[in-house]
Amino acid sequence: MNAIARMETTDRMSKIVIHQDTVYLCGQVADNGEAPIGPQTENMLAKVERLLQQAGSGKEHMLSATIYLRDMKDFAGMNAVWDQWVPQGHAPVRACVEARMARPDLLVEVSIVAARKT
Secondary structure, eight states: OOOEEEEEEOSSOEEEEEETTEEEEOOEEOSOTTSOHHHHHHHHHHHHHHHHHHTTOOGGGEEEEEEEESOGGGHHHHHHHHHHHSOTTOOOEEEEEEOOOSSTTOOEEEEEEEEOOO
16 A cells, blocks of 8 residues: 655645655645746746655656636747756646636636646
8 A cells, every 4th residue: 555645735625636656736826926027937946846845755856737818818938948947858748728817916827637747
């Protein structure tokens, strides 16, 4: 039987769930929703990187990313930051969709699945 580890857990959710050697992150958003798409994306990805490290992983171990944009007009701006952040040769499978956000000031959210470092 394989244990499931949960980190930064509240009654509603965990920020990190680890099962075997797979890390699941809850959706991450920027701290400052009033910033434009570039700074929101940078802040969100910094949070992803911190959580991956906390879980024993890293951005070079990402398997899958699902990106939610409030408006697809921000696709190029988000990608400009994303493309610089993802290590060359380590791009995960990815989907990007337009979606309503939990707060109207948020422009982008990402959910990540990654492998743990071995």
